[in-house]
Amino acid sequence: xxxxxxxxxxxxxxxxxxxxxxxxxxxxxxxxxxxxxxxxxxxxxxxxxxxxxxxxxxxxxxxxxxxxxxxxxxxxxxxxxxxxxxxxxxxxxxxxxxxxxxxxxxxxxxxxxxxxxxxxxxxxxxxxxxxxxxxxxxxxxxxxxxxxxxxxxxxxxxxxxxxxxxxxxxxxxxxxxxxxxxxxxxxxxxxxxxxxxxxxxxxxxxxxxxxxxxxxxxxxxxxxxxxxxxxxxxx
Amino acid sequence: xxxxxxxxxxxxxxxxxxxxxxxxxxxxxxxxxxxxxxxxxxxxxxxxxxxxxxxxxxxxxxxxxxxxxxxxxxxxxxxxxxxxxxxxxxxxxxxxxxxxxxxxxxxxxxxxxxxxxxxxxxxxxxxxxxxxxxxxxxxxxxxxxxxxxxxxxxxxxxxxxxxxxxxxxxxxxxxxxxxxxxxxxxxxxxxxxxxxxxx
Numbered sequence: 225x226x227x228x229x230x231x232x233x234x235x236x237x238x239x240x241x242x243x244x245x246x247x248x249x250x251x252x253x254x255x256x257x258x259x260x261x262x263x264x265x266x267x268x269x270x271x272x273x274x275x276x277x278x279x280x281x282x283x284x285x286x287x288x289x290x291x292x293x294x295x296x297x298x299x300x301x302x303x304x305x306x307x308x309x310x311x312x313x314x315x316x317x318x319x320x321x322x323x324x325x326x327x328x329x330x331x332x333x334x335x336x337x338x339x340x341x342x343x344x345x346x347x348x349x350x351x352x353x354x355x356x357x358x359x360x361x362x363x364x365x366x367x368x369x370x371x372x373x374x375x376x377x378x379x380x381x382x383x384x385x386x387x388x389x390x391x392x393x394x395x396x397x398x399x400x401x402x403x404x405x406x407x408x409x410x411x412x413x414x415x416x417x418x419x420x421x422x423x424x425x426x427x428x429x430x431x432x433x434x435x436x437x438x439x440x441x442x443x444x445x446x447x448x449x450x451x452x453x454x455x456x457x458x459x
Numbered sequence: 460x461x462x463x464x465x466x467x468x469x470x471x472x473x474x475x476x477x478x479x480x481x482x483x484x485x486x487x488x489x490x491x492x493x494x495x496x497x498x499x500x501x502x503x504x505x506x507x508x509x510x511x512x513x514x515x516x517x518x519x520x521x522x523x524x525x526x527x528x529x530x531x532x533x534x535x536x537x538x539x540x541x542x543x544x545x546x547x548x549x550x551x552x553x554x555x556x557x558x559x560x561x562x563x564x565x566x567x568x569x570x571x572x573x574x575x576x577x578x579x580x581x582x583x584x585x586x587x588x589x590x591x592x593x594x595x596x597x598x599x600x601x602x603x604x605x606x607x608x609x610x611x612x613x614x615x616x617x618x619x620x621x622x623x624x625x626x627x628x629x630x631x632x633x634x635x636x637x638x639x640x641x642x643x644x645x646x647x648x649x650x651x652x653x654x655x656x657x658x
Binding site: 230231233234235237238239240241242244245247248249251252253255256259260405408409412416432433436440 | 477478479481482485489496499500503504507508511512513514515517520521524525528529532591592595596599610611614615642645646
């Protein structure tokens, strides 16, 4: 029996064996939907469920640690300023007047500060600081990718920022959906970069992450939240 | 080959796609319904095709595909990303489909025992189907599960040995060995047709 001819016959037989019909996509999807969400399954319900799941695993003492850490993030760096001393010039923002209490992460930036008595204020400042640092990090990372110089220090920096990102995610700062989404995306990116030092980037993952950053407009989204100009400084 | 062989499941080399998949997963975990559908649309054809190849039964293939996605959505919070999500999903699909086949086989065996035990293995294969292709089909049916799975994934659906190894969680060499054994068994089953291949 000639091997080539036999293998050819097998391949042909395999192709003709149980030849699949077109996928009944909608029928299968309907079955999945009905099994997973016997009720309505609306997007609002899912968001509610997600928020319940999220709230369910955040214990009160986590809040304490989280709040302390978020404050440490800003204060520890000596860059957290009292609201009254903030030197940042607010960005031109047409909708600002109509939205005096823009939530964190809403367009265009967190410089649209609420009144000084808002309980969210410390978190908003900390988030701004954190995002500024993350932006700086991502710029360094991209430079590193281009020069082929992804150092262990860079990964360690990513790990540090990852911790801050997670703390912010568990803080009231993440009540704003846009900021939450940005932080979640950053969490993923930072986690991947932090892992690079251990893997040594054999598959060129660093460049791929950089490309994904570009494609998802991550830096642009950060800049939409963090206003241009000098950082909020301590006095 | 009727399907696009370039639409592979990936084994981790396409990092950009993996990053993109992780964003998609993240959205699903946040309860984004559109992301669930996007995930489903991205993979359902491959999963259904594979399941149908393995079962040859539309109803069972639908059931297995549905179960695969339900399990995947339920387990997504535990997905660690060590493998590409498509590999992970295919692993679930193969497991679900093999279980479905075993369940159906047990069910058929019970029915056969009750109704008519005389048909069980009493007629030699070659006496039933003189036609080569029919014989071949029956021989594929008769392959041991793991040989048959590798044979169908490789020769029917065009998965690479790397992809098969990742899905079945076996070394690439094992996938190759299983395919070789599957082919050897099929050759044995068709030995009386040997002269047809000689020309």
